[in-house]
Amino acid sequence: MVPPNNRDRSHKLAITTCAGVKRGYRVDAIKMMANQYLANTQERVSMFKHLMMSAAALGFAVLTGCASVPMESPEKDQAHKAFATPSQDQAGLYIFRDSSFGAALKKTVKINGEPIGETAANTYFYRTVSPGPLVLATESEFSDNTLELNAQAGKNHYVRQSIKMGLFVGGAKLTEVTEEEGRKAVLSTKLAQ
Incomplete structure (x- = not known):
């Protein structure tokens, strides 16, 4: 039989190990969620930039295209x-x-x-x-x-x-x-x- 002091220590060691695994899992999950968030944010920024460039191009086309009106001789x-x-x-x-x-x-x-x-x-x-x-x-x-x-x-x-x-x-x-x-x-x- 394990003396009480050693048993307490092994019990604490098991809890620490389990908690360490759980903590490691949490860290990995948090890293994964952060990477997804960053990827989504970068995608949103890229879409916003694309939208703004399209709006600018459309505005430029409207302002520089050609309109015609009836002309005199x-x-x-x-x-x-x-x-x-x-x-x-x-x-x-x-x-x-x-x-x-x-x-x-x-x-x-x-x-x-x-x-x-x-x-x-x-x-x-x-x-x-x-x-x-x-x-x-x-x-x-x-x-x-x-x-x-x-x-x-x-x-x-x-x-x-x-x-x-x-x-x-x-x-x-x-x-x-x-x-x-x-x-x-x-x-x-x-x-x-």
């Missing part, structure tokens, strides 16, 4: 590029979009609430208007962006439509520019209907 285009002074009871209005940014987008332009047409990249409109206050508007992402302009008789006015980044699609804004800047931009664009 080359003869009318050249006639308006002579920049003739309007009669004393009229004002001339050039509204142009001289950038390729957002080329896939067409944007409606209005004068005093009446649509005059849609712009595409590198297009312009020419209209004669009555002198006085005008409200120009362009379609934007959530609502029209407007520009108040005081049209002066016997003078041409130049307004740039520019596309800007939006939340879902590109927005647009209107800015009056100098005659020199306006003429240069109109010369690089084509007349839309």
Whole structure:
């Protein structure tokens, strides 16, 4: 028979060994779960990166694709590029979009609430208007962006439509520019209907 002190020691040794096996199993299980978690996390990060790259590519395609609008004849285009002074009871209005940014987008332009047409990249409109206050508007992402302009008789006015980044699609804004800047931009664009 084993003396009581030795029996207690062997009993403790058996418990320690069993606990060590259990602890070893737990450590292996924890390592395995951690590796699975890391693999899943890396997979999620990889999927998120792939999703973001796809969204960026789609956004780039939308903003750099090409939209088309009805165009006027080359003869009318050249006639308006002579920049003739309007009669004393009229004002001339050039509204142009001289950038390729957002080329896939067409944007409606209005004068005093009446649509005059849609712009595409590198297009312009020419209209004669009555002198006085005008409200120009362009379609934007959530609502029209407007520009108040005081049209002066016997003078041409130049307004740039520019596309800007939006939340879902590109927005647009209107800015009056100098005659020199306006003429240069109109010369690089084509007349839309």
